[in-house]
Amino acid sequence: MAADWLGSVVSINCGDTLGVYQGRVSAVDQINQTISLTQPFHNGVKCLVPEVTFRAGDIAGLKILEIPEGSRRPIHNQPLEHTKILPASNHNGTGKQRPEASSAQNIPQKTDGIANDPAGTSPQPCSKTFVDRQTEGQNQPKNFRRRHNSWSSSSRYPNQVTPKKNGSKNGQHKARDDECFGEDLDEVPATDFDFEGNLALFDKAAVFEEIDTHERRGGGGGARSRGTPSERPPNYRHDENILESDPIVYRRIVVPHPGGKEYCTDSGLVVPSISYSMHKKLLSVAEKHGLTVEKRLEMSGVCASQMALTLLGGPNRLNPKNIHQRPTVALLCGPHIKGAQGISCGRHLANHDVDVILFLPNFVKMLEPVTNELNLFCRTEGKQVSNVKDLPDCPVDLVIHCLDCHENAFLRDQPWYKAAVEWANQNRAPVLSIDPPVTDQEQGVHAKWSLQLGLPLALGEQAGRVYLCDIGIPQKVYKEVGITYHSPFGCKFVIPLHSLQG
Structure with a gap:
C-alpha cells in the first residue's frame, strides 16, 4: 500500500534541470501520480517551502534512504545495489512507474546482507544522507563548527555526481559558489542582536564605584584615581609633548650691558x-x-x-x-x-x-x-x-x-x-x-x-x-x-x- 511509505526518507532525482530533492514522504496520490515531500532539501540546501510535490513524469530516479521504525528497520546503511531506484520516465506516458511500485521490492535487512557476505566483501555505503549529517554533529565538541556545504560537497564520495547545468561553465561556477557560500538557514538568527538592551545591562556607576573603593583601599596605588577636576591629569593636544621635561627657561639670553x-x-x-x-x-x-x-x-x-x-x-x-x-x-x-x-x-x-x-x-x-x-x-x-x-x-x-x-x-x-x-x-x-x-x-x-x-x-x-x-x-x-x-x-x-x- 502507498500508506506504508509515508514517513520514509527518499531522494528524488529530477534530472539536470530540476536537480535532486531529499525529504520525508508526506503524501502519495495514486490517482494523480504525485508524491509529496516535507522538510525538503534541494541539492543539499534546505528549501524555503515546507512541502513540495512531484509528478511521476518529472521523476528520473528515486532512492529510499530510510524507512520508519514502525514498518521496517532503517536501510540507510544498506549497500547501494539493494536500494530501489525508479527508472527514468518519458513525458509521453510510456515507461511510467508509480512511486508505490517500489513497495513490491523485497528489501533485505541489514543482518541478511551480513549473513550472505561472511567475508565482509559487501560494498560500503556510498554516501551519508542528510539525516546522517544532521546527527553526526551531535558527537562533536562544543567548539567544533560544522561546515554546511551544498550538494556538491558530497561529490567526494563515490557513485555521486554533482549536478551541473548542461555541462556549461556557468553551472560549474554556480556549484563552486554554492560550495563556498552555501549555509544552513536554520543557523541564521531570526532576530537582530539587541545592542541597546545588552548595553543597558552594564551598570557604569557601579563599576566606577567599585574602582574607587578598590583605590581607596590601596589596591590601585592611586595610578588611576579619577579625583577632582583639579587633581586630574591635563588633557594634551595632538601637537603637544606628553613626556615630562625640565622646566622651561624663558631667559636664555643674557647680555652684559x-x-x-x-x-x-x-x-x-x-x-x-x-x-x-x-x-x-x-x-x-x-x-x-x-x-x-x-x-x-x-x-x-x-x-x-x-x-x-x-x-x-x-x-x-x-x-x-x-x-x-x-x-x-x-x-x-x-x-x-x-x-x-x-x-x-x-x-x-x-x-x-x-x-x-x-x-x-x-x-x-x-x-x-x-x-x-x-x-x-x-x-x-x-x-x-x-x-x-x-x-x-x-x-x-x-x-x-x-x-x-x-x-x-x-x-x-x-x-x-x-x-x-x-x-x-x-x-x-x-x-x-x-x-x-x-x-x-x-x-x-x-x-x-x-x-x-x-x-x-x-x-x-x-x-x-x-x-x-x-x-x-x-x-x-x-x-x-x-x-x-x-x-x-x-x-x-x-x-x-x-x-x-x-
Missing part, C-alpha cells in the same frame, strides 16, 4: 636688546672668525628677501598663473653697508620674478661691498635709477628703506636723501626698514616693519613692528663678547618680536 629694552618671541622667550657699541663689537669678532662682510650681506639679503616675499603675498601672489600681476618693489639705498644689504635683498627679489627698482645716487667713490653687490644686481632684470624723478609716480607694492646709516648721520642733510624720503612718504606704500639705526629723532621714512640682525637694538615706536633675522653668528662668538646666548629662532630664520615695555 642691556640696551634698555626687552622683547619676547611668540613662544615667550625673552630677547634683550643691545647697544650699538655691543652690536659693532659682535660683528667685529664674528668677522675675525671668518664671518666676513660678504657672508653677512648674503645672509641678510636672503632673510630680508624672504620676509619681503611673504609681505607681498607669498604663493598667492607669486605663482605661474599670476604672472600678469608681478609685484613692484622700490629699493632706496645709500652708499654704505646698509645700502649694500638692501641691494643684496633686491637681487634675490629680482631672481623671484619681482619687478625691482633700485634707487642709488651717483657717487664718485663707493665702498667695495656696495660696488660688488651693485655689479651682481645689474646682471638681473632689475632697474637702477639715480634720480628720484625716475621713480614710479603710481604706488608700488612695497618700499624697502636702506637710506640711513648708524655712523654717518650727516647724510640726512643731503638733497637726494630728503627727496627720497619725500617720495616714500607720498607713495603711500608700506615700508620695510632693514637694520635701522637708533636715533632720538623721528625717522624721515615712516616704517611699518623693521628687520634687525642677530640681536635687536632698542628701537622706538617709529620703527614699526620689529622682526629679527639670523645672520649665522656662531654661539661661541656671542660667548667671546660676554653674551650668554641660546638661539630663539627655532625652525625659522626670521621671527617677530614683541616689546615687553610700554
Whole structure:
C-alpha cells in the first residue's frame, strides 16, 4: 500500500534541470501520480517551502534512504545495489512507474546482507544522507563548527555526481559558489542582536564605584584615581609633548650691558636688546672668525628677501598663473653697508620674478661691498635709477628703506636723501626698514616693519613692528663678547618680536 511509505526518507532525482530533492514522504496520490515531500532539501540546501510535490513524469530516479521504525528497520546503511531506484520516465506516458511500485521490492535487512557476505566483501555505503549529517554533529565538541556545504560537497564520495547545468561553465561556477557560500538557514538568527538592551545591562556607576573603593583601599596605588577636576591629569593636544621635561627657561639670553629694552618671541622667550657699541663689537669678532662682510650681506639679503616675499603675498601672489600681476618693489639705498644689504635683498627679489627698482645716487667713490653687490644686481632684470624723478609716480607694492646709516648721520642733510624720503612718504606704500639705526629723532621714512640682525637694538615706536633675522653668528662668538646666548629662532630664520615695555 502507498500508506506504508509515508514517513520514509527518499531522494528524488529530477534530472539536470530540476536537480535532486531529499525529504520525508508526506503524501502519495495514486490517482494523480504525485508524491509529496516535507522538510525538503534541494541539492543539499534546505528549501524555503515546507512541502513540495512531484509528478511521476518529472521523476528520473528515486532512492529510499530510510524507512520508519514502525514498518521496517532503517536501510540507510544498506549497500547501494539493494536500494530501489525508479527508472527514468518519458513525458509521453510510456515507461511510467508509480512511486508505490517500489513497495513490491523485497528489501533485505541489514543482518541478511551480513549473513550472505561472511567475508565482509559487501560494498560500503556510498554516501551519508542528510539525516546522517544532521546527527553526526551531535558527537562533536562544543567548539567544533560544522561546515554546511551544498550538494556538491558530497561529490567526494563515490557513485555521486554533482549536478551541473548542461555541462556549461556557468553551472560549474554556480556549484563552486554554492560550495563556498552555501549555509544552513536554520543557523541564521531570526532576530537582530539587541545592542541597546545588552548595553543597558552594564551598570557604569557601579563599576566606577567599585574602582574607587578598590583605590581607596590601596589596591590601585592611586595610578588611576579619577579625583577632582583639579587633581586630574591635563588633557594634551595632538601637537603637544606628553613626556615630562625640565622646566622651561624663558631667559636664555643674557647680555652684559642691556640696551634698555626687552622683547619676547611668540613662544615667550625673552630677547634683550643691545647697544650699538655691543652690536659693532659682535660683528667685529664674528668677522675675525671668518664671518666676513660678504657672508653677512648674503645672509641678510636672503632673510630680508624672504620676509619681503611673504609681505607681498607669498604663493598667492607669486605663482605661474599670476604672472600678469608681478609685484613692484622700490629699493632706496645709500652708499654704505646698509645700502649694500638692501641691494643684496633686491637681487634675490629680482631672481623671484619681482619687478625691482633700485634707487642709488651717483657717487664718485663707493665702498667695495656696495660696488660688488651693485655689479651682481645689474646682471638681473632689475632697474637702477639715480634720480628720484625716475621713480614710479603710481604706488608700488612695497618700499624697502636702506637710506640711513648708524655712523654717518650727516647724510640726512643731503638733497637726494630728503627727496627720497619725500617720495616714500607720498607713495603711500608700506615700508620695510632693514637694520635701522637708533636715533632720538623721528625717522624721515615712516616704517611699518623693521628687520634687525642677530640681536635687536632698542628701537622706538617709529620703527614699526620689529622682526629679527639670523645672520649665522656662531654661539661661541656671542660667548667671546660676554653674551650668554641660546638661539630663539627655532625652525625659522626670521621671527617677530614683541616689546615687553610700554
